[in-house]
Amino acid sequence: MNKTITIIGSGLAGMSSAAYLAKQGHRVRILEKNSTYGGRLQTFSEKGYTFDSGPSWYWMPDLFDSFFSDFDKKTSDYYSLKRLDPGYRIFFNKDEHFDVVEDYEKLKKELNQIESGAAESLDKFLNDAKKKYEIAVDKFIYKPSLSPTEFIRFDLIRHLGRLSIFKPISKHIREYFKDDRIIKMLEFPSLLLGAKPSATPALYSIMNYADISLGTWYPSGGIRSIATALYDLALEHGVEFEFNQNIETIRIENNKATEVISSKNKFSTDIVIANADYEHVDRVMLEEKYRNYSKNYWEKRTISPSALLFYLGINKQIDLPHHCLFFDTSFKKHVEDIYDDPRWPGAPLFYTSCTSKSDPNVAPEGCEALFVLIPVAPGLKEKTVSRESYLDQVVARIQDMTGENIKENIVVSKSYAHEEFILDFNSYKGNAYGLANTLFQTAFFKPKIRNRKVKNLYYTGQLTVPGPGMPPALVSGKIVAEQILKDYN
Helix, strand or coil: CCCEEEEECCCHHHHHHHHHHHHCCCEEEEECCCCCCCCCCCEEEECCEEEECCCCCECCHHHHHHHHHCCCCCHHHCCCEEECCCCEEEEEECCEEEEECCCHHHHHHHHHHHCCCHHHHHHHHHHHHHHHHHHHHHHHCCCCCCCHHHHCCHHHHHHHHHCCCCCEHHHHHHCCCCCHHHHHHHHHHHHHCCCCHHHCEHHHHHHHHHHHHHCCEEECCCCHHHHHHHHHHHHHCCCEEECCCCEEEEEEECCEEEEEEECCCEEECCEEEECCCHHHHHHHHCCHHHCCCCHHHHHHCCECCEEEEEEEEECCCCCCCCEEEECCCCHHHHHHHHHHCCCCCCCCCEEEEEHHHCCHHHCCCCCEEEEEEEEECCCCCCCCCCHHHHHHHHHHHHHHHHCCCCHHHEEEEEEECHHHHHHHHCCHHHCCCCECCCHHHCHHHCCCCECCCCCCEEECCCCCCCCCCHHHHHHHHHHHHHHHHHHCC
16 A cells, blocks of 8 residues: 655655655655755855855765666766766875876876885775675665664675774774875775774775775766756656755654644655654654654764865866865874864864866856865864864965965855754754764664654664765665565555
8 A cells, every 4th residue: 555655854865765665656745944955965156156065075876876777767867977087186295295096007106106015005905895895785785774683694794704894994904005195095085984094994995995996976067966866856756845844843643653744834644754864853853752862872972073164266277176185284183183072173184176177167267166175073163263264274275285376366255064054954963974984883883764662753864874975875765765665565
């Protein structure tokens, strides 16, 4: 029997679940608090400059392809992809930078100039990472992780041992490389995963394989085009969207969700999927007796970083590739400022994305659209910090590293941090990426996709399995949809 399914939130995971369930004939309705779809994959324009305001890295193209193939579609039916070359540039100091180029043999030669034998070590490291990646995608990533028993099978246990989940990635990398510059290059994805390298399992070397071997890509029309693709796909399968619906309550009767209540409307339902921030759903939308997790539980989680973001329209061209990492200050100190002693960093690492290098439509001719991200600890207050001072520091260091003086050429400047993450997405402590991928926040240690007290309430998105990022969001949506189809078959 077909069900009426209500999804709270139109991020990638929510739209993914919606498409899978609608395909099976269920009536699916997505309620979104904001005025448009896409969750964090938003865009805005000002003075002829256009900025993707959310994620900016397109990795793991195979998982996007797999998602669309489930609907007899190809990624190219919705957008085209361009592999970036270099994938990104790392600035170590004003006299030294390194390009992660597409040509693998050239990359190895360049690494050998940094550390003797690094080429052979990279082959071994990436071969190991490739095996981990294939095992993770084939055997583990699509599991609902409701119980450890899902993994108690001989073939899975055998593979589990090869994933190195009990070894930190910091140690794993150092078994292959000694030079600090190469180590930084390989450790940086752990920051994107939301944890310090010493607390991130070596399993996540799969991100290095995704980075170096599978490549960094840019979709035509920008990252927002991914959200538009899922929106169009959902509409094709009859999914209904209701915008400007700020959800206040999920009504529970006899341990069953019967109604989703917004500030405007009431929606009767057979099943609810929460794609909004997990902690916010539990704390705000549910009575205490129906919450999956307590306040204390969330306070004890290792939350991924927030971010201080700047969107800059520059009225001249600058000599920067699409993606750049500025590692000209202490990696170790910045990690400590995020995780060990949370504070606003004094001399932070930062990242830039100059999308106009790959897409001439995002800036006026001869100009650049520049996105700057500084990872910062979640939960910080801004009373004692000046965003403008960080912008001044970033601009000064870009000039120092590249010779590009852009201070007088900024014609659009917009910032974004904790307060906006909370306002726009009800993001717990203003986090940008969800839960950190530490050992005890991986797989069945993550918050569950199913409410233990409300039998028809499910969760999807970056705070549950498989974790943060755009490809995992697509997978998360599929996991929840399949679990519902199993539960209500």
